[in-house]
Amino acid sequence: MTRPYTLPPIGSNPATTPNVTTPGSFANRPDIGGPLSFSSPDTPGMPAPSDKTAWDFLPDGWQTTTDDSKAQAWPCLGFKVTQFQQADGSTRHVLHPEHFEASTQLEHARLGVVTPQMARVAEREGHLTAEQVRDEVAVGRMVIPANKTHLGYKLDPMAIGRASKTKINANMGASPVSSGTDEEVEKLKWAERWGADTVMDLSTGGNLDECRAALCRNSTTPIGTVPIYSMIIGRKLEDLDESAVLETVRHQAEQGVDYFTIHAGLLREHLKLVKNRLIGLVSRGGSILAKWMLMDPTGRRENLMNTAWEDICDIMREHDVTFSIGDGCRPGGLADATDELQLAELVEIGKLTERAWRKGVQVMVEGPGHVPFDQIEYNMKLQRTLCHGAPFYVLGPLVTDIFPGYDHITSCIGATSAAYHGASMLCYVTPKEHLGLPKKDDVKQGCIAYKIAAHAADVALGIPNSRNRDDELTQARAALNWQKHFDLSFDPDTARAYHDEDLDVDTDFCAMCGHDWCSVRISKEIQDWASGKADGYERGKPVKSDALTAEQQAILKQRGYLKPEEIHKLASKTKKVVDADEDGKASCHSDYVDADEAKKLQEEKLVQVDVRPALGLRKEDSVI
Amino acid sequence: MTRPYTLPPIGSNPATTPNVTTPGSFANRPDIGGPLSFSSPDTPGMPAPSDKTAWDFLPDGWQTTTDDSKAQAWPCLGFKVTQFQQADGSTRHVLHPEHFEASTQLEHARLGVVTPQMARVAEREGHLTAEQVRDEVAVGRMVIPANKTHLGYKLDPMAIGRASKTKINANMGASPVSSGTDEEVEKLKWAERWGADTVMDLSTGGNLDECRAALCRNSTTPIGTVPIYSMIIGRKLEDLDESAVLETVRHQAEQGVDYFTIHAGLLREHLKLVKNRLIGLVSRGGSILAKWMLMDPTGRRENLMNTAWEDICDIMREHDVTFSIGDGCRPGGLADATDELQLAELVEIGKLTERAWRKGVQVMVEGPGHVPFDQIEYNMKLQRTLCHGAPFYVLGPLVTDIFPGYDHITSCIGATSAAYHGASMLCYVTPKEHLGLPKKDDVKQGCIAYKIAAHAADVALGIPNSRNRDDELTQARAALNWQKHFDLSFDPDTARAYHDEDLDVDTDFCAMCGHDWCSVRISKEIQDWASGKADGYERGKPVKSDALTAEQQAILKQRGYLKPEEIHKLASKTKKVVDADEDGKASCHSDYVDADEAKKLQEEKLVQVDVRPALGLRKEDSVI
Structure with a gap:
């Protein structure tokens, strides 16, 4: 009953090309020309980019070109030519006063110097080389x-x-x-x-x-x-x-x-x-x-x-x-x-x-x-x-x-x-x-x-690798691996506190949908998708989450939904509170939840309409 | 020293044309063709709009046209033609079974009927007529x-x-x-x-x-x-x-x-x-x-x-x-x-x-x-x-x-x-x-x-009038009329509570910049802009704000920066709490602040570097 249908063409501009990706990799986006091409496409009528850069606004007497022959014609009295290879492979020639001493990053870049600061920037950005940083500084x-x-x-x-x-x-x-x-x-x-x-x-x-x-x-x-x-x-x-x-x-x-x-x-x-x-x-x-x-x-x-x-x-x-x-x-x-x-x-x-x-x-x-x-x-x-x-x-x-x-x-x-x-x-x-x-x-x-x-x-x-952490978090979510989910999130304390507000056990569902209705669980049963079994993303047995830290307690206190004694309970529910272990070792691991406790939890906290028969779930689910 | 410069051309598409507007009026945007043209411009490469509408997917036997001559050639056995004028002035002819009874809004629209629901929608939307609503329903x-x-x-x-x-x-x-x-x-x-x-x-x-x-x-x-x-x-x-x-x-x-x-x-x-x-x-x-x-x-x-x-x-x-x-x-x-x-x-x-x-x-x-x-x-x-x-x-x-x-x-x-x-x-x-x-x-x-x-x-x-409330609030802000500012905001309790957290007097500055540094005050001294004296936006004398309502108290309590007794003070500072007036009349008006109290406030809460001499402010400012 499906008629063949060809999707309408999409633009060739990287930023508008839907990116059908594989996890954590931009290797399949050859359409992204290079790290310096990041810009959104222009809606019709937008002002065009300037055809000038900082190279067009040099001090008096300075000149620059990437045309080797042109550089040879430059005057030299009191001036000298510095040349260097740019990140794009071209050679930059710069005519400047003989005894000029660079002071700013811009001036260093104009002379082709990679400063320690540019090197550090390249290290922090990851997707840029120090030479690219220098060249970007030079163009302003x-x-x-x-x-x-x-x-x-x-x-x-x-x-x-x-x-x-x-x-x-x-x-x-x-x-x-x-x-x-x-x-x-x-x-x-x-x-x-x-x-x-x-x-x-x-x-x-x-x-x-x-x-x-x-x-x-x-x-x-x-x-x-x-x-x-x-x-x-x-x-x-x-x-x-x-x-x-x-x-x-x-x-x-x-x-x-x-x-x-x-x-x-x-x-x-x-x-x-x-x-x-x-x-x-x-x-x-x-x-x-x-x-x-x-x-x-x-x-x-x-x-x-x-x-x-x-x-x-x-x-x-x-x-x-x-x-x-x-x-x-x-x-x-x-x-x-x-x-x-x-x-x-x-x-x-x-x-x-x-x-x-x-x-x-x-x-x-x-x-x-x-x-x-x-x-x-x-x-x-x-x-x-x-x-x-x-x-x-x-x-x-x-x-x-x-x-x-x-x-x-x-x-x-x-x-x-x-x-x-x-x-x-x-x-x-x-x-x-x-x-x-x-x-x-x-x-x-x-x-x-x-x-x-x-x-x-x-x-x-499409800045390379910028989506990696999103994809890793999605994989942890797919695996219902809560601790990894929170570790990868920007504000782990808030995520953990919100989760534990309803349910202080890390199991294969959350309190939003509950066990029986979890689409991720259900679709996992249908077909394991590519990432479903990715190494390092497996979920272990259901565990009681760690005792709340002071910061997490403060978050729940501010929200005001749990009573002080409930927060206190979450903060002291396990012996394995960090720094409170009997033998003095801090522990980040949680207690396993036994089957009885899990069943009790399901009944106490998650009274749902029972659709387990419909979904073909065993009465005693393997997890909870 | 200014060279003449002509700004680059901008698109003719309404949605990309910067709108230099006058307050609360779209009269100066003739570029907006009409209320049914609202759409963003297409970035290059986007799929084009379909050339079909719901008129192209009628039940078997139905036909429609806006071409009068074409309608005359329609077969009539067991069918009849309904015609009506559309909001754009054209005449819509619809061939449908003789005894057809419309049930849905779509079917009514197809027969040219303006239902009470369409009329109500036009009332609620303001910028649409009931006939436009009907026609939009008809096209799907x-x-x-x-x-x-x-x-x-x-x-x-x-x-x-x-x-x-x-x-x-x-x-x-x-x-x-x-x-x-x-x-x-x-x-x-x-x-x-x-x-x-x-x-x-x-x-x-x-x-x-x-x-x-x-x-x-x-x-x-x-x-x-x-x-x-x-x-x-x-x-x-x-x-x-x-x-x-x-x-x-x-x-x-x-x-x-x-x-x-x-x-x-x-x-x-x-x-x-x-x-x-x-x-x-x-x-x-x-x-x-x-x-x-x-x-x-x-x-x-x-x-x-x-x-x-x-x-x-x-x-x-x-x-x-x-x-x-x-x-x-x-x-x-x-x-x-x-x-x-x-x-x-x-x-x-x-x-x-x-x-x-x-x-x-x-x-x-x-x-x-x-x-x-x-x-x-x-x-x-x-x-x-x-x-x-x-x-x-x-x-x-x-x-x-x-x-x-x-x-x-x-x-x-x-x-x-x-x-x-x-x-x-x-x-x-x-x-x-x-x-x-x-x-x-x-x-x-x-x-x-x-x-x-x-x-x-x-x-x-550019939906007509959708920006009016923003412009009104901006005018209240320009007049430093705090109560109007809050009345026009989407969540007045939160805005009021946040303001009063720092300063429970409505005067001609807020605690973000303080009196001496308020750019709105300063630029008002330079030149009264068009709206600066707009009717109904004048600020009165500085007033103590009303006592906090229960909802506002709850907001401040949740934020947790003020002590309970401070919140209590804000909640009971004036006799004129609503429903607590001596003669039984609820009052929305606040107490005027006398000069002594204002000075004290300035000293207690707003210890700033004194730049009044620089700004030419009188030591005893007229307001506080």
Whole structure:
């Protein structure tokens, strides 16, 4: 009765080709050209990629080519030619001043040098070679925010760019409530624990200087700041001048800050566009600089971050601080998204990118905020065009305005799409956004929502091996191997606690469907699928799960469904609690469940309609 | 210093055109052709829309045309022609048996009748006329799941389709833990409160029959079921036959169930493909029917839901039960997504759609599960092709497998993209997915994550007025009008509780940035934007917020950051608690905060670095 049917053709673009895969392997996706081709397909009408890269914005007098014959015609007085083989096999020739000494990762890359930081990045990314990292840095599509001072502390170099895995940033110190430096360092550790790849110190309270120094000294992740915040302390805004700007920038660069948000794209001529908005400027830096421009009695004052740009570059180059060019016109509501003001600023940011590259400074660019889902791709692709592929670091974006209290969710939806369509780093949003100061659990929830977004985008982009852990977890799920399932999950304590809330035995079903109705069990009986017996994924006998750890108890306590005595029971049900073994050895193994107890459990906890006869299950199932 | 720059062209497709809007109005988007044009643009290579609709699958002998001359040549013996004007102005001619009596919404639509249910749908959707609803039902792109019996109870008719707003479904009763009927009705009310548009009763425990009847009698939302669950109770699976199937289907149709999930697309010949998967079949219905096919001693038995399809249709037509054609091969992990098995079943589901339409029955189709972000559009567009635009009702999809405990988030990301690219209803996933039975708060979290997805997609698709509430909330935010902000938010109790956790005064800043650093305040000083003084959005004097309600107290208690006595203080701080006013009048108004108290608050709670001189703020700010 089945008529033959040929499925409609699908696109040849890797990102739209459904990938019928084998577990844990991308070997059958020859359509993915190589690790540097990760991008989403362009919906019709999207701005095309720029035909320029950072190689087109070299300092005066520099030249570069991959055409051997062309290099031979170069002038040589006071200049010399360095040449090296790029990862794609071509030879890069670079004409530069004879005695030039590279300071930044970008400058090293321009001279063909693989720095120890690039080597470390390649090690951490897995799918990239150190030479590929170098070449990506050289074209400006990747940055390694690594202040030389911070490298002397504990910084573990990482990269932000399209070819590397998507990164997430956690903001902290954003507290108007005075909090001590120790507390901020503790928050830093907490954010790092939940996967933050970089941390921004947005302190507006406490001892800003001491706190910043402590974060640089203690973090393994790059630290970003918004120097304008410090510039307006103890000074009248109208007194802010270029020397004050440079002084602050220099001081923070010396402290070890890895990247600076500088709102230099907002120009005086843009300010007239603010009135068309529903909610004006929501960027603190942007609003402060706008006010500074308008305080000028001459009425002609231009944003001093823009006019001082080259001088700022000089300081940042010396310490290798990376730019994160701030979006002072970030939309604060869907209605203001992709408006004339935002796009006008982005055009200027593109020019600042070119100017920074000419000074040898690494650049990333900040963007979104609140953007309807359909406009995200346009925003990403437009930035790609205007900023010639410089890494895009975006906040959210939130795809609706009406869910305060849930903005980690509204924004991680937008962030996934942003990362898929072009963003390289995602700035998290916590559930407290718009409402108050994030607490510890808000930081965790924000980090996790953004790890989801970043990981989902990496899988979608086909970054090699990024799906391996998903496939391993699926196999553990298929084998009904609960402990392995939880071990592979991002937050094992939460997964374990939720499971044990209903059923503290690891057996061949869970409390959602129960034994008789478990589709995985049933379909296993029909036909063992390829992975069903994969080595290392076998389920053992049903076991009582381990006693709950303190963290797991806290999770269940917060949920509030179990009574304290029930949680206590789960926390002390077995002798084999870690550190509580009779002979003093900690044990991670659980007790086997005997048949009587299992039957009792089935009756007590899982009173189902009995369909065992229908499914041909023995009355006494082999497992429970 | 600014060079002129023309932004790159953007697509003419409505959905990719950034919409520079004025508040609350789509009047300036003439590019949106009309309310029936909502669809995302196709990424290159996507399957094209089908050139057929339900008008191409009429019962034998029926004919239809919008060509007046063609209609005149029709035979008339025993047949008659009905003609009516469609919403697009054309005249539809329909040749049908002389004494035909319409039973379903689809059949009424085919005869040009606007039913009271269609009229009600138009009222609820706002942007659609009743005639447009009728025409969408007639082409099969919209369903109104409204069992005639349920209409006799409390059902408030709603529609699922591409032209209407995106809907969400909440599953319940999925409990293997026996729960009473009253408890299920309470869960129903809870899901309806949090915005569920339909509810599925997936009970596998308790008194299934009584529970289903109670849900039908008490719900204002359509109720869906999976009848196979009841069919295997008290019967050996191998004894399941067509008469048992029809008996159950008839019984549930008589009870008032509005839609049935029937897994008729999974064929015997598909089963060999299961072995290629990582996790086999994860659909309960699919796995049970697969097992039934394999139990056949002759080795040739075909899925009896498929062979009995027309007989099932007859019963469903009589009561106007809508099909939700089940996806027995829903992928249970990213690795299994968009695989040969899933697509083979979808091809068969397309044929079942055609067969149901020939019988006059309304059809929607079920899909996804776990699908990488980049494959979602393909899944949606392929269904549009194969099923000729029948509404797509999808679970999630989850875009990563490694976040158990957070699958409401992993899946609402996929759901947003699915709704944008073609899905009409989203089946929620709760945080307990894969781990256990959802509790009350899990149901709420699942509903809210899916309301976010549905709403974000509606805004992205440009459904008229769908963004109004977002814009209103943005205006309230711009005015720093906290109470209005919360009133407009989806979950006001949570927003209020989170705000008051830090600061129980509604003033012109929040505890995230504090007074001095509030960009909204600062940019308001620069330039009043258009909406800054919008009528009805003005902020009054700073006020102490109302005493916390019991619900708000519970939210803060669960978060666990405030001590019980602090929560108690917030709950009893003012005499004007609702119902506690001295003269017996409930009051929603708050106490004004006097200057002394405000100053104290600023000092106690918001010890910031003082940048008031820099910002030119008076030491004694006018507000606090």
